Amino acid sequence: MSLLSARRLMAAHIALVTVATVVYMTVPVAAPALWAVIGVSGVVAVVTGIRVHRPTHQWPWWFLAGGLLTFITGDTYYNVMEEYFDASNPFPSPADACYLATYPLFAIGLSGLVRHRWADRDLPSLLDTLIITAGLALPVWVYLAQPLTVVEGLTWQHRAISIAYPLGDILVLALLTRLLTPSPLDGPNRAVRLLVVGTLTLFGFDIAYGILQLNGLWQTGTLLDLGWIAFYTAWGLAALHPSMVTLTASVPQRESLLPPPRRLVVLAVATLIAPGILLYEGLSKQTRDAAVIAAFSGVLFLLVILRLAGMVVAHGRAVTRELALRGAAASLVSAVRQEEVAHSCRTAVDRLRGPDVPHRTLMLPTERAADLGARGTHLVSPAALDRGVAAERDGPPSVLVCPMTQPDRPAGTVPGVPLVAAPERQRTRLSERFPLRLKG
Numbered sequence: 001m002s003l004l005s006a007r008r009l010m011a012a013h014i015a016l017v018t019v020a021t022v023v024y025m026t027v028p029v030a031a032p033a034l035w036a037v038i039g040v041s042g043v044v045a046v047v048t049g050i051r052v053h054r055p056t057h058q059w060p061w062w063f064l065a066g067g068l069l070t071f072i073t074g075d076t077y078y079n080v081m082e083e084y085f086d087a088s089n090p091f092p093s094p095a096d097a098c099y100l101a102t103y104p105l106f107a108i109g110l111s112g113l114v115r116h117r118w119a120d121r122d123l124p125s126l127l128d129t130l131i132i133t134a135g136l137a138l139p140v141w142v143y144l145a146q147p148l149t150v151v152e153g154l155t156w157q158h159r160a161i162s163i164a165y166p167l168g169d170i171l172v173l174a175l176l177t178r179l180l181t182p183s184p185l186d187g188p189n190r191a192v193r194l195l196v197v198g199t200l201t202l203f204g205f206d207i208a209y210g211i212l213q214l215n216g217l218w219q220t221g222t223l224l225d226l227g228w229i230a231f232y233t234a235w236g237l238a239a240l241h242p243s244m245v246t247l248t249a250s251v252p253q254r255e256s257l258l259p260p261p262r263r264l265v266v267l268a269v270a271t272l273i274a275p276g277i278l279l280y281e282g283l284s285k286q287t288r289d290a291a292v293i294a295a296f297s298g299v300l301f302l303l304v305i306l307r308l309a310g311m312v313v314a315h316g317r318a319v320t321r322e323l324a325l326r327g328a329a330a331s332l333v334s335a336v337r338q339e340e341v342a343h344s345c346r347t348a349v350d351r352l353r354g355p356d357v358p359h360r361t362l363m364l365p366t367e368r369a370a371d372l373g374a375r376g377t378h379l380v381s382p383a384a385l386d387r388g389v390a391a392e393r394d395g396p397p398s399v400l401v402c403p404m405t406q407p408d409r410p411a412g413t414v415p416g417v418p419l420v421a422a423p424e425r426q427r428t429r430l431s432e433r434f435p436l437r438l439k440g
Contacts (some may be wrong), residue, residue: 009052010240013045017233021226031221032079038229039072045236050245057248060112061239067105068235075228082220090162101162103160103168110175114249118182124314125181127307128259128267131300132181133174135270138296140166142277142289144210153215165210169203179261188378191244198234201227257369260313271300324348345418 017038024034046065050058074095080097116123148154148162158164176199177190205227212218237246258269274297281287331344399419 001011006052006240006242008044008204009048010237013041013240014233015189015238016041021229024225025221028221029083032076035079035225036072036076039068039075042232042236043068043072046239049236049239049241052240053242055244055245055248057112057116058114060109060248061244063105063109063112064235064239067102067109068232069100070098070105076103079220094158096161099283100164100168103164106172107175110172110179112308113247114175116177116250117179122182123306124259124310125251126178127303127310128263128416129174129178131267131303131307132177133170134296134299134303135273136173137170138274138293139277140170142209142292144207144214145291146292147214148210151287162210162213163205169206172199173203189243189246191247194234194238194241198231198238199232202231215273253312256275271304274300301310342418349418 020034020037020041024031042327043065046061046068050061050065057062074097077098078095081093090251099273144166145163147355148159151159154162176195180196205224208224209218209226212224258264274293278287278290278293278297279287281293325348327348331347401417401419
């Protein structure tokens with residue numbers, strides 16, 4: 001489907017939601033029906049995006065659509081009971097069962113996106129996710145969940161359901177943060193941005209709803225409803241955008257010793273939340289959450305230490321790779337015979353990969369390289385190799401072509417072409433770290 005057609009679908013979805021929202025805010029008697037239309041339109045948008053764009057792995061999006069459906073079902077039941085059956089603020093009710101079923105569906109769907117988009121294990125991004133999640137979870141617990149545990153007049157069922165809402169929001173936010181933390185080589189994804197907008201509005205307005213409920217001030221039909229409308233609409237638009245296809249396809253990550261500057265700012269803010277709350281309570285002389293704040297601060301401290309330790313280890317590996325490449329370049333300068341060049345290449349790959357990673361390096365002479373080296377460093381299928389080369393290339397099935405192009409020779413002329421057979425993950429990383437160029 002073309003980008004123009006997708007934009008038309010998105011524009012139609014926005015127009016429908018806008019009209020329904022205006023009628024919802026101005027015609028109270030039609031509010032329950034219009035609210036159902038707004039929510040169901042988000043579900044329909046996700047289903048339409050799945051059917052139109054046909055991502056490689058569709059099941060995560062189906063779970064997200066199911067979560068939206070249970071969410072709007074709970075909203076519709078709640079609104080109908082208040083509007084037509086005079087049940088003021090029914091709680092708990094079947095609506096709460098629908099709401100609580102939403103969070104597992106969202107969690108499964110988002111974890112599916114994380115699993116398929118980031119196939120590699122990425123401990124630094126996981127630690128970043130935990131730091132951000134822990135920092136945001138603290139104020140939610142201090143100002144919403146903890147007061148619910150001591151408020152009078154609530155049964156244990158009321159308390160459990162009330163606390164489950166902010167915990168569910170934190171779970172969804174954590175999974176979305178995990179989807180965001182790695183830095184893809186192809187830049188930001190529009191569908192991810194729309195999912196972020198929807199999730200942040202859901203998180204913020206669910207917290208506001210909980211605080212208003214705690215103080216007995218909540219009522220439907222106010223401007224606060226716009227937050228959930230933004231949530232439904234943003235998630236629907238995310239599925240309609242063509243970039244939703246890449247959310248279930250593995251993409252390479254940008255490797256860096258330091259997190260991006262924006263993430264550093266977010267991590268700094270997240271780690272300062274705990275001392276900020278403690279400072280506020282100390283200045284107001286109402287220090288009542290010291291134990292909880294201390295526990296969260298300890299967790300954040302350990303996570304930050306682990307993150308710094310990972311950066312030190314990564315720096316050490318980068319230095320080792322740099323020394324290996326310099327040594328290989330120096331040996332290539334003095335290499336004269338084909339055997340010496342092949343030995344230098346094998347030594348460089350062994351140092352870069354280490355003894356624990358299965359790999360095999362094969363140096364092809366110019367007369368056997370054919371057109372393999374004309375395209376620069378690239379990946380080839382074993383089927384693209386001739387039988388003689390395939391017989392010599394014994395090892396993992398993935399093959400990386402690493403031509404050593406001489407700067408003073410015409411493009412496409414190569415003195416030799418090393419082939420590196422390694423597992424896919426290691427092969428991809430090697431392609432970024434093996435920029436050998438023959439100098440002599």
